[in-house]
Amino acid sequence: MQDTALYQYLLGLKSPWIVSLNSQIQKIKSMACGFRNIENFKTAIYFHCGGLNLYPC
Numbered sequence: 001m002q003d004t005a006l007y008q009y010l011l012g013l014k015s016p017w018i019v020s021l022n023s024q025i026q027k028i029k030s031m032a033c034g035f036r037n038i039e040n041f042k043t044a045i046y047f048h049c050g051g052l053n054l055y056p057c
Contacts, residue, residue: 024049
């Protein structure tokens with residue numbers, strides 16, 4: 001709960017948005033059954049949660 005309040009203050013985000021993002025990250029974590037290193041985990045989070053358009057133009 002304290003982390004949520006900190007994120008709200010620092011980023012100006014609302015609680016449902018933070019809970020949703022955390023849920024997505026937990027889903028990524030469970031799908032992978034562990035990552036070899038933290039960089040692969042960060043890449044997966046950016047890929048799934050970043051909202052990037054990866055289709056060619």
